[in-house]
Structures are given as structure tokens and as C-alpha cells.
Amino acid sequence: xxxxxxxxxxxxxxxxxxxxxxxxxxxxxxxxxxxxxxxxxxxxxxxxxxxxxxxxxxxxxxxxxxxxxxxxxxxxxxxxxxxxxxxxxxxxxxxxxxxxxxxxxxxxxxxxxxxxxxxxxxxxxxxxxxxxxxxxxxxxxxxxxxxxxxxxxxxxxxxxxxxxxxxxxxxxxxxxxxxxxxxxxxxxx
Amino acid sequence: xxxxxxxxxxxxxxxxxxxxxxxxxxxxxxxxxxxxxxxxxxxxxxxxxxxxxxxxxxxxxxxxxxxxxxxxxxxxxxxxxxxxxxxxxxxxxxxxxxxxxxxxxxxx
Numbered sequence: 001x002x003x004x005x006x007x008x009x010x011x012x013x014x015x016x017x018x019x020x021x022x023x024x025x026x027x028x029x030x031x032x033x034x035x036x037x038x039x040x041x042x043x044x045x046x047x048x049x050x051x052x053x054x055x056x057x058x059x060x061x062x063x064x065x066x067x068x069x070x071x072x073x074x075x076x077x078x079x080x081x082x083x084x085x086x087x088x089x090x091x092x093x094x095x096x097x098x099x100x101x102x103x104x105x106x107x108x109x110x111x112x113x114x115x116x117x118x119x120x121x122x123x124x125x126x127x128x129x130x131x132x133x134x135x136x137x138x139x140x141x142x143x144x145x146x147x148x149x150x151x152x153x154x155x156x157x158x159x160x161x162x163x164x165x166x167x168x169x170x171x172x173x174x175x176x177x178x179x180x181x182x183x184x185x186x187x188x189x
Numbered sequence: 190x191x192x193x194x195x196x197x198x199x200x201x202x203x204x205x206x207x208x209x210x211x212x213x214x215x216x217x218x219x220x221x222x223x224x225x226x227x228x229x230x231x232x233x234x235x236x237x238x239x240x241x242x243x244x245x246x247x248x249x250x251x252x253x254x255x256x257x258x259x260x261x262x263x264x265x266x267x268x269x270x271x272x273x274x275x276x277x278x279x280x281x282x283x284x285x286x287x288x289x290x291x292x293x294x295x296x297x
Contacts, residue, residue: 004197016193021195040222040224058259061243065256077267078267112215117210124204124207129200144256166272
């Protein structure tokens, strides 16, 4: 798909390009903070920045519904539950763990990340991505909903089942460690 | 007719998704904590969703499939985050730490 605009819109296209670069910078900077931060809560905040940047990229791809869903589900639900978990389970002092294996782990992470980047990146540039003919016009929530209930109905129902199991399972798992409420000598059972 | 320099190319989106994947792999391997690993997994899943949307917009004939699957990825990520966070809280209650290195058994 070739995206072209008429020439009297050149100022707006330039502004849009700058905004696009800003969203990419948000995504990558947030991702860097998320994997390098010493404090766990800073990592969660970096993840939030990165997710908002990805939502902006979704908007640039022309799908505002997915962009708003990204903000609602990831930033609104997943990140907030992560913040709760960080506050409930006090994060370990990851910096204090100066074990010998930490350097090995970082080296391994660098190697794996760079290897993936090199292989997949060469594939990105080796292929000439060509557009296919458009069959449906819409990328609106209406079209997505029709697709969910006709072509993808099995996956849709399975996702709802998975979510139900995840809700029940997380309640059961998180409740188990809490004990029965009886105490013996001040120690909770 | 003019073409945008950056946001009209699929390669830019693919490279951003690739960098997110590499960041996620690095974090998944190098960080010891459970919640840090979960954050890295979220980065990887976001790269996957960005790939879905970019391929869908630029090369796929049907414009709704990529959005649908990105929604599925989001739902699965939410379920996975809920499970992982409750496991992390339960492990913290029992062992007072949430680093993956110290967890080797399923039952004590």
C-alpha cells in the first residue's frame, strides 16, 4: 500500500513525520527504561511509556480502535495491576544480588538480543513487501465485531474461556498463600 | 503527490517491533525478578502486535484480521499478566522474595 498525499499538505505531512518519530522515540526509550531500570516501579513506568508509544504507532497505522484498546487494556489494566503487585510483593533488591551469574546473564541477554535483531532485521530488508488487493474497506469496530462473530468465532470463544480460567486461577493462587485467618502464637497459619 | 518520509514505510514499523523484541529477549534473560520478566514478555507481545498491525495495514487484503489478532494478543497478555502477578504475590507471601533463581520446586 502506497501512502501519498497531495502536495499542498506537505507541511502537515512533515508535522506528522515528526510526531511519528516522537512516538518511536517514546516506544524505544520506554522499553530501555523497562529493561534497564534498577527500581522495579521505574521499570513499570517505562513500560507504560513504551505502551503509549506503541498506541501512537497503531494510530499512525490508521486503526484508532486498536490504539484506544491498547491504552485501555495495557496502560489501564495490565500496568496498573503490575503496580499493585509491585506494591504488594516488595520487589527484591535486584541490584544487591551481585551474584557471579548476573554478568553471565547480561552477556547472554546481549548475545540473544543482538542475534535476533541481526537475523530478523536482515529478513526485513531482504524482502520486498508488496501490497495485496483490498477486499474489505473497513477497519472500524463494526467490521472487527462482525469478523469476531463470524470468521474468528472459535478463537473469540476460546479467549473468553481463557480469560475466565485466568480470573478464577489468579484468585485461587493469590488466596492460597494468605492462610486461614487463624493464628498460632502470632504466626498466621 | 508527496510521500511521507517515515510513516508510510512498513520497514520502520517492522524495525521498531524488532527492537521491542530484542529488548524483551534481553530483559527476559538478564533480569532475575518475576515481575521484571513479565515486563519483558509484555514488550515482546507488543512487538508482535505491532507486526500484526503493520503487515495487516500494508500487505494484507483484509483490513480487519490483524486488528482482531492484536485484540487476541491483548486479551492473552492480560490473562497471562493476571496469572503471573498472582503467582508472584503468592510466592512472595511464602518465600519473601520473587526472584526466579530461587524457585526450583513446585511444592515444598
